[in-house]
Amino acid sequence: MEQRISLITLATSDLDASRRFYVDGLGWAPDLEADDVLMMRAGEHLILSLWRQEAFEEEVGAAAPGPGLVPxxxxxxxxxxxxxxxxxxxxxxxxxxxxxxxxxxxxxxxxxxxxxxxxxxxxxxxxxxxxxxxxxx
Missing domain, CATH: 3.10.180.10 (2,3-Dihydroxybiphenyl 1,2-Dioxygenase, domain 1)
Known part of the structure; x- marks a missing residue:
């Protein structure tokens, strides 16, 4: 396996709010928009993927929220x-x-x-x- 990361995927509780923040607020340009995901180029070979929490959990399993911050x-x-x-x-x-x-x-x-x-x-x-x-x- 090559030493690189292709995508960083973050589960989001409100994809519309995240879109307003990243696209409308910070000025990032979407590369792909669908009902459950928003993907934006974050580097030459890197995509930031914001995924609706429910769809994220359907594919990768239940999130384990707890006290404090995500590490x-x-x-x-x-x-x-x-x-x-x-x-x-x-x-x-x-x-x-x-x-x-x-x-x-x-x-x-x-x-x-x-x-x-x-x-x-x-x-x-x-x-x-x-x-x-x-x-x-």
Missing amino acids: LTLAHNVGSAEEVDGVLRGARETGAPFVSVAAHREWGGYSGYFADPDGYRWEIAWAPGPVNDAVLP
């Missing part, structure tokens, strides 16, 4: 600390729930978080050095 974050790296602040500001203007302000991190970068309508955490990060070199277009 997963999605990251969007940018080229500067100023860009981090700008993306976070834009997400908040779109209605993204506040999670944290950006801060300088122990690992040498600068990042902050917002949440999508289902609470999935998005980290907006500037990671100077080899990480940003690897992930920025």
